[in-house]
Amino acid sequence: MxxxxxxxxxxxxxxxxxxxxxxxxxxxxxxxxxxxxxxxxxxxxxxxxxxxxxxxxxxxISSTGDSLNGYDHRPGCLPSFDDGCMEKLLAYVPSASGSGTTVLKDIEKYHEDIGYQDAPVTHILIQGDHGPKRVEAKQLDLSLKDRMKLTMLLLRSEESLNSKRIDQIFKKPFFDSRFWIVFSTIFTFQAWHSAAEFRRCLRKYVPEFRGLNTKNPLDCAQFNQFxxxxxxxxxxxxxxxxxxxxxxxxxxxxxxxxxxxxxxxxxxxxxxxxxxxxxxxxxxxxxxxxxxxxxxxxxxxxxxxxxxxxxxxxxxxxxxxxxxxxxxxxxxxxxxxxxxxxxVTESRLETFTVTLKDAEFFNRFVKLTSDKPGMGSLVFLKDSDWKISVCIPCQPFFYLQPDNVQIFWGYGLCPEREGSFVKKPMLVGSGEEIMTELLWHLGFPSESILNNSITVPCVMPRRxxxxxxxxxxxxxxxxxxxxxxxxxxxxxxxxxxxxxxxxxxxxxxxxxxxxxxxGLHKQPENTRKTLDLSFLALWR
Structure with a gap:
């Protein structure tokens, strides 16, 4: 008190x-x-x-563990970079490498070294007749009615939304669209989350949405955020x-x-x-x-x-x-x-970090997604009842990670639901059971991958x-x-x-x-801009 x-x-x-x-x-x-x-x-x-x-x-927001017991990565907010405030901060911080430069310069040089010109994309995988297949997410897959609703939401005042949920504005077809799948995967929105915050996020990112991706990389640095x-x-x-x-x-x-x-x-x-x-x-x-x-x-x-x-x-x-x-x-x-x-039932998600002892999973995953290895892309498993998304970051992901070990991480937006293959909620599943469910969705029912991996699950009730x-x-x-x-x-x-x-x-x-x-005169730059609706012509 x-x-x-x-x-x-x-x-x-x-x-x-x-x-x-x-x-x-x-x-x-x-x-x-x-x-x-x-x-x-x-x-x-x-x-x-x-x-x-x-x-x-x-x-x-720590990252702990080792190759013997498995690494544990607890992600903070993604993306890390949004409107330049983080860049200003990291321009003040000296590089931990002792190179005499700054953390910001280290990140920029790292992007140049790995060819990070393009933003990492977000993929959608669905179960096809012959196993999982990638669905192109270049089009938003929105009905005319939902496009009009999105436009009206962008133009509404925040005061008029007050405590409204997103699903009080949009109906089920919207939440099955590719637009929602990718947007919610990147920013971890759920249908019951704030319509006002969804509006702010839309106004910030939708004008930059091209092929359902943002310009800013999700995993922007050489190692994990911590x-x-x-x-x-x-x-x-x-x-x-x-x-x-x-x-x-x-x-x-x-x-x-x-x-x-x-x-x-x-x-x-x-x-x-x-x-x-x-x-x-x-x-x-x-x-x-x-x-x-x-x-x-x-x-x-x-x-x-x-x-x-x-x-x-x-x-x-x-x-x-x-x-x-x-x-x-x-x-x-x-x-x-x-x-x-x-x-907590509305704010909870579960993350998991997988430590791999051989390259079989990475090789098969890259072949399935046709993605450049380690670009930090998010892959959403559309048929997963746990709503699993997976991120394959650049390697090594941990500073002391051995050369023969590979790391990836992911999360489930609905961990309270029963799995499609593992018939129990993700919340009560072991790391091995989560990996089993993931391999089933990916079409990799490989005992060798399972036996050569360590999965550490983490429940984050207020994520x-x-x-x-x-x-x-x-x-x-x-x-x-x-x-x-x-x-x-x-x-x-x-x-x-x-x-x-x-x-x-x-x-x-x-x-x-x-x-x-x-009492400083210098304050963060105002991010509010006049909303240009010309991009709406691209919505299909």
């Missing part, structure tokens, strides 16, 4: 060397905040403090001298009230089971990462399913959610976390929580109304007209938070 005390109002202007910056959580948005506080706001790194309850920063993007940021911040306080769980925020405005005056936290109170002055700033799409995630093994926890209880929520609940108790302007964190239907006010502004030294960031804050389907959203929020708290 937030305690209110009478006190003085925070200063309107802040001098960098007098500011202590407290960042609660270590999501990509939190890490971006620290980078921009150093690079843009010129706050000394030693005066930036990141409080994180886990033993490793990164908010659960090792290519998040780890270099962490290493840079640690080298600069940022104060990472791991194993520190924030339990409360204390504010003072003056003339109707609130200023954070203290932070209460548990560190090594000991309660501590951190004094915050009016010159200081506090940046809070709200919610987490990786919260409650649990991994299984090749022989056992992930443990299904009871995750509806508030006591089992991590601090990204519990702190938001506390903040909202005293300030209704801080949104409604309950709308996002308790609806699509940020896409759930919402009402106006369910998400707080980056600078909440009435607060003087507090900002909130992450996928669950409100940034008008911007879709939250990419990593860029959290980074954009971090840039806004730093600019507004520190």
């Amino acid at each position: 937030i305690h209110q005390q009478q006190g003085t109002l925070a200063h309107a202007c802040r001098t960098p060397n007098k500011v202590e910056a407290w960042i609660l959580g270590s999501s990509i948005a939190s890490l971006a905040s620290a980078v921009h506080l150093i690079s843009d706001a010129k706050i000394p790194a030693s005066q930036i403090h990141v409080l994180e309850s886990q033993g490793t920063p990164g908010d659960g 090792e290519s993007i998040i780890m270099p940021i962490i290493q840079y911040l640690q080298k600069e001298g940022v104060d990472f306080r791991l194993g520190t769980k924030v339990t409360d925020i204390i504010t003072i009230l003056d003339s109707g405005r609130k200023t954070v005056s203290a932070i209460r936290a548990l560190h090594d089971s000991s309660q501590e109170t951190i004094i915050v002055s009016s010159d200081d700033i506090v940046i809070v990462s709200l919610g987490s799409v990786t919260s409650g995630s649990s991994s299984g093994t090749n022989k056992s399913p992930p443990p299904l926890r009871t995750i509806l209880d508030e006591d089992e929520l991590d601090e990204n959610w519990s702190l938001w609940l506390n903040l909202r108790t005293e300030n209704p302007k801080l949104g409604d976390p309950y709308n996002f964190c308790t609806r 699509t929580a940020s896409l759930l239907p919402r009402s106006c006010g369910d998400r707080p502004n980056v600078i909440p109304e009435g607060m003087t030294n507090l900002a909130v960031i992450g996928q669950f804050v409100e940034i008008p007209d911007v879709t939250n389907v990419s990593m860029d959203y959290g980074v954009r929020g971090a840039q806004l938070a730093v600019a507004q708290l520190m």
Whole structure:
């Protein structure tokens, strides 16, 4: 609970060397905040403090494991790059290779080296008379009625949609179209998700849709997101001298009230089971990462399913959610976390990472899809009741991955359903059973592939929580109304007209938070553009 005390109002202007910056959580948005506080706001790194309850920063977007026990890749938001905010961030971060360049330059050079001129495509596989076959997705497969509905949705105001679901606007034929299959595969939308967020995503990406693909690659870097993007940021911040306080769980925020405005005056936290109170002055700033799409995630093994926890209880929520609940108790302007964190049957998906000991699967998969190996394409299995999509990334996908090992990953949008071949829900299936179902759909009923693979499943109960239907006010502004030294960031804050389907959203929020708290003139470029409907003539 937030305690209110009478006190003085925070200063309107802040001098960098007098500011202590407290960042609660270590999501990509939190890490971006620290980078921009150093690079843009010129706050000394030693005066930036990141409080994180886990033993490793990164908010659960970790990639762990080895070739013996199997790798475990937990994907964050895809795509990583959206409107340039991530590019600005990575232009500040030195390359982890020690080459003297930046992470952004490393990624750009990598694209040149592998010939990444074209965006990775999304394929659809269906069961034909002679096994699975690829369906061309160049046409949208939309009826005139659905094209008109999409056009009207693009032109509607967001206020008119409020808490509507997508399936309250479109009927079943739309959800069987190639357009929906590819769009939902890329951005993990479901029919029951937010029509307002779907509209934002459409307005951002549909004008760039050519052959049902976007220009931005999904797997944009040489290795997985954690090792290519998040780890270099962490290493840079640690080298600069940022104060990472791991194993520190924030339990409360204390504010003072003056003339109707609130200023954070203290932070209460548990560190090594000991309660501590951190004094915050009016010159200081506090940046809070709200919610987490990786919260409650649990991994299984090749022989056992992930443990299904009871995750509806508030006591089992991590601090990204519990702190938001506390903040909202005293300030209704801080949104409604309950709308996002308790609806796990609507926000859940299951990912899986497959470690291969020989090349048979890759060789057969490339032959089936006619795709250039390792371009990060997504392949959707249309006849899968689990709604499986598979991604074959560039190899090696992990930095220490042996040369004789290959990795791919995928996810199921409907893991609660019974499989087509494995007659049980994906949620209660072992990694081996998930791989068996996948091989059956691909027409690779090979015992040698199964015996030479290790599949690690991971249930992510809130992976699509940020896409759930919402009402106006369910998400707080980056600078909440009435607060003087507090900002909130992450996928669950409100940034008008911007879709939250990419990593860029959290980074954009971090840039806004730093600019507004520190009074900087330079803020992220506005992404809102005049909607050109000329592309609609191409819709067939």
